Amino acid sequence: MKKLLVSLLAVLMLLAISACSEKDNSTEATIEGYLLEQFVGQDAVTQITDPSADAEDDFRSLYGYEIVASDGFSPRNSSNAGWDLAWTKLKTGYIVPDDNHRTWFSDPEMPGAFRVKDATNIRLYRKVDVEDSLGAGYYVELQGMTIHQIENWDGEQEPAIKLSDLLAQFDSFTGASFYAYDDYSKDYTPEQISDGYYLLNSEVTTFPTLNDDLAGGLKKFKKLARISVAGVCTSTNYINSDAATTDLNITLPTNYSAYEATELIDY
Secondary structure, X not given: OHHHHHHHHHHHHHHHHHHHHHHHHOOOOOOEEEEHHHHOOHHHHHHHHOOOOOOOOOOHHHEEEEEEEOOOOOHHHOOOOOOOEOHHHHOOOEXXXXXXXXXXXXXXXXXXXXXXXXXXXXXXXXXXXXXXXXXXXXXXXXXXXOOEXXXXXXXXXXXXXXXXXXXXXXXXXXOEEEEEOOOOEEEEOHHHHHHOEEEOOOOEEEOOOOHHHOOHHHHOOEOEEEEEEOOOEOOOOOEOOOHHHOOXXXXXXXXXXXXXXXXXXXX
16 A cells, blocks of 8 residues: 555656646747838838928828728728728737738727738828817818819919818817927918818918918918817718828838837737
C-alpha cells in the first residue's frame, strides 16, 4: 500500500511539473495593426487643398473619410452607419493584415460597419461641419450640394455652393460663426449668408451684391471648416458626395514592411 501511495505521488508531481512547463512555454498570438494615419499624407492633402500653403499647414481635418472594401462595400452603405469619418476618428483606426485586412477602432460607440474586411481604399471628400446652439450637428460634403457657376475674385467663372444651402436644415437662425481649419473665425448675419457663396477651387467666400460693403476678412473667408449657428436645426442629416467626386482616392498597401506596426491589445 505504501509503495502504491509513493508511486501515485510521483506521478502527480510529474504531471504538475509538465503542466507548469507547458504553461511557461506557451505563447499568445500577437496581433499587429497599422495606424491609418500613416496612409493619409499631410503633403498629399495639401496638394488637393492649397499647394501654395506653408509646409506646417495641416488640412486633413477638412475632409470626410470613406473606407472602401475590395468588393465595393463601405460603411456609408450600411444600415447601422451611413456616414464618413472625421479625421479625428479615422486617424485613430488601424488596418490589421492578419485579420483579413480589416480595419479596427477602439471606440466602443463605433458601429461594427467600420470594421471593414479587405479594406483597399480610403476616399476623401471636402466637407463642412455644422453645429446648432444645442450642440446637435451634421456635416455637408460640398460636392453633394447643388453646384453654381459664380464669378470668382479673378473675374472668372468657378464652381461654388450657396452658403445658405449649408444651413438648409435650419428653419431660421439669428447669425452664424464661420471657423477655418486653424480656428480663425468671423461672424455673419442671415442676410450676408443668404447672399454668399463658397468657391470650391479657390477655397474662399464671395458675396456678389455685398462685397463692396464687407471688410476683406469677412468677404474673403478662406478654408471654411465648420459653422456654429445661433439657432436649432430641424434635422441632422449628413450629406455625402457621390464616390465619383472624391477629392483624393488612397490605395492601401498590400505590403506593410515600410510602415510602423503597433501591437493591439484589448481591441
